[in-house]
Amino acid sequence: MAGEVLMRVDDLSLHAGGRELQHGLGFDVRAGEVLAIVGASGCGKSTLLRHMIGLQAPQAGRVLWTAGGAERDVHGDDPPHREIGVAFQAGALWSSMTVGENLMLPLELYTDLDAGQRERQARYKLALAGLSDPATFDAEPASLSGGMRKRAAIARALVLDPPMLCLDEPSAGLDPLTSARLDDLILRLKRDLGTGVVLVTHELDSLFAVADRMLFLDVEAHTATALGPPKELREHGPEPVREFLNRGRPARTTAAEEAAA
Numbered sequence: 513m514a515g516e517v518l519m520r521v522d523d524l525s526l527h528a529g530g531r532e533l534q535h536g537l538g539f540d541v542r543a544g545e546v547l548a549i550v551g552a553s554g555c556g557k558s559t560l561l562r563h564m565i566g567l568q569a570p571q572a573g574r575v576l577w578t579a580g581g582a583e584r585d586v587h588g589d590d591p592p593h594r595e596i597g598v599a600f601q602a603g604a605l606w607s608s609m610t611v612g613e614n615l616m617l618p619l620e621l622y623t624d625l626d627a628g629q630r631e632r633q634a635r636y637k638l639a640l641a642g643l644s645d646p647a648t649f650d651a652e653p654a655s656l657s658g659g660m661r662k663r664a665a666i667a668r669a670l671v672l673d674p675p676m677l678c679l680d681e682p683s684a685g686l687d688p689l690t691s692a693r694l695d696d697l698i699l700r701l702k703r704d705l706g707t708g709v710v711l712v713t714h715e716l717d718s719l720f721a722v723a724d725r726m727l728f729l730d731v732e733a734h735t736a737t738a739l740g741p742p743k744e745l746r747e748h749g750p751e752p753v754r755e756f757l758n759r760g761r762p763a764r765t766t767a768a769e770e771a772a773a
């Protein structure tokens with residue numbers, strides 16, 4: 513259901529290498545929205561994602577899976593692993609398997625589908641991610657372009673129909689056209705499947721194109737200093753947030769000149 517709170521992050525602290533990166537983080541992730549996690553390099557964006565998917569346990573605070581009305585601690589006995597699709601840069605496709613096998617393995621492990629159903633589901637998810645060429649199904653991941661590999665990794669993350677998808681810098685290293693196509697895919701997922709997408713990104717074009725809300729992790733304050741729609745924060749957010757969001761922006765598109773135009 514669009515707008516349903518899928519995950520609640522409560523007073524979370526992030527630590528790495530014995531030091532505190534962030535504290536007091538509180539926000540939710542809703543179905544059918546794209547929430548971007550943004551901030552300077554090293555502020556803890558990827559660390560936050562790892563906490564949200566249960567890969568790293570918090571020293572303080574909680575991450576709760578709240579979809580369907582029940583509260584399940586992401587770090588508890590019944591973690592929502594199947595409910596959260598993950599496509600991280602490092603967690604790319606398994607290179608020893610074909611693309612199709614990469615997608616069918618989670619179905620074999622976690623569902624009762626028979627082989628034919630698994631294959632149909634895998635091909636459907638590849639097509640959804642824009643990889644409908646049948647040859648892609650049998651291809652080795654290494655033979656695909658960077659953009660196709662990213663799409664295939666997203667297709668694999670979607671194979672169990674997770675209500676929430678986490679993407680760590682999906683456009684990193686891609687040319688602008690491929691990156692824009694990935695943005696379209698993210699928008700389609702939220703619109704057609706109602707997926708809640710959590711996205712770590714450095715790309716401002718992508719941020720403004722896809723994100724409904726963004727969470728700004730301040731690298732100096734060690735906490736989130738803004739949460740809201742990117743365009744609104746670009747004009748009315750705290751000063752460091754406006755500065756971050758306006759970098760590289762041509763002067764003619766400032767708010768004052770837009771208003772005057």
Ligand SMILES: Nc1ncnc2c1ncn2[C@@H]1O[C@H](COP(=O)(O)OP(=O)(O)OP(=O)(O)O)[C@@H](O)[C@H]1O
Nearest residue numbers: 528529530533551552553554555556557558559560
């Ligand atoms: N396992 C670890 N051990 C020690 N330090 C770590 C570990 N993981 C991350 N760090 C440090 O924590 C900080 C935050 O890392 P993280 O990758 O979460 O930042 P980020 O905001 O995603 O950065 P970037 O935008 O550069 O990807 C960095 O200074 C990093 O070196």
